[in-house]
Amino acid sequence: MDTETTIRLVAADIFVVSRGTGTPVFVLGGPWLGHYYLRQFLDELAKEHRVIAYDPRGSGRSSRLTENEINLQGHLDDLEGLRRGLSIDKMNLVGHSMGGLVSLLYAADHPREMGSLVLLHPGPPFDPQLRKELSRAFSSRFTPEDMATMQSLSSSALFRAADAKTHQEYFETLYSPFFADRATLSRLQFGFTSTTAQYAVKAEERLLPEILAQDPVAKLGRIQCPTLVVHAEHDLIPEAFARFLAGNIPGSEFVLLAGFGHFGYLEDPIRHVAPTMDFLRRVAK
Numbered sequence: 658m659d660t661e662t663t664i665r666l667v668a669a670d671i672f673v674v675s676r677g678t679g680t681p682v683f684v685l686g687g688p689w690l691g692h693y694y695l696r697q698f699l700d701e702l703a704k705e706h707r708v709i710a711y712d713p714r715g716s717g718r719s720s721r722l723t724e725n726e727i728n729l730q731g732h733l734d735d736l737e738g739l740r741r742g743l744s745i746d747k748m749n750l751v752g753h754s755m756g757g758l759v760s761l762l763y764a765a766d767h768p769r770e771m772g773s774l775v776l777l778h779p780g781p782p783f784d785p786q787l788r789k790e791l792s793r794a795f796s797s798r799f800t801p802e803d804m805a806t807m808q809s810l811s812s813s814a815l816f817r818a819a820d821a822k823t824h825q826e827y828f829e830t831l832y833s834p835f836f837a838d839r840a841t842l843s844r845l846q847f848g849f850t851s852t853t854a855q856y857a858v859k860a861e862e863r864l865l866p867e868i869l870a871q872d873p874v875a876k877l878g879r880i881q882c883p884t885l886v887v888h889a890e891h892d893l894i895p896e897a898f899a900r901f902l903a904g905n906i907p908g909s910e911f912v913l914l915a916g917f918g919h920f921g922y923l924e925d926p927i928r929h930v931a932p933t934m935d936f937l938r939r940v941a942k
Contacts, residue, residue, distance in 0.1 A: 666738035672718035673711040677703030680941045682749045685756035689860035691717030693848030698922040701930040715856040729867035747772030747942040765876035772942035774884040780894035794893045798834030824854035835919040844923040877905040883940040884909035889917040
């Protein structure tokens, strides 16, 4: 059963989408983007689970708030608020990209509330050298046309006015290095709203420093729930980071998805979701 609702938390109104039936599974992507860009992944996961996805504060159809309120602690508080608000006993949590980093911090701080954790193409890395490696690989993939497009969009009056379509075009170009096959890029649709457009750029820039300030490496050993770390063969995020996470989270499993990139669910949704589905069948509570 598919439902859409807005849940009023202490500091934000969060727009929530629920799909499917069965064991509840929360999905969090890049927290400045909203939930819409993951819809193909959500559709597949919902074939066996009750998938709960949402627009994090400052994105999609959730609260705009202020720039200072769109922060890491707010995202962590919202996850716990949604768990309580939806009367979920155990949190089965899937985090994609930087949403994976937020998810692992939540899991470390709420061990009793966790049922399972999936870190799906998590990143950027904590280690400075690995971040430099990612930055070099990312920059090398931009074409002159990409750079010209982003310059044109970001300097436009529509961009300054937080026009949703203009910001969406900017981010689609910004993330184009993650796609070896540019034909697949056309499937990446963010579904930006004016709220997303107003905050996305600054929210992305500030979140990683806030994550690193939490000393996330020290928290990995506090994650007690069954954990799966998934890395994609053609992801620009270094494989070494995913293996580092798997090696430092007690009892975790590691899967390397051959043939996929960072947005692999756009390439082959069924095959991409398979390891996550198998893992959740075994451990989700």
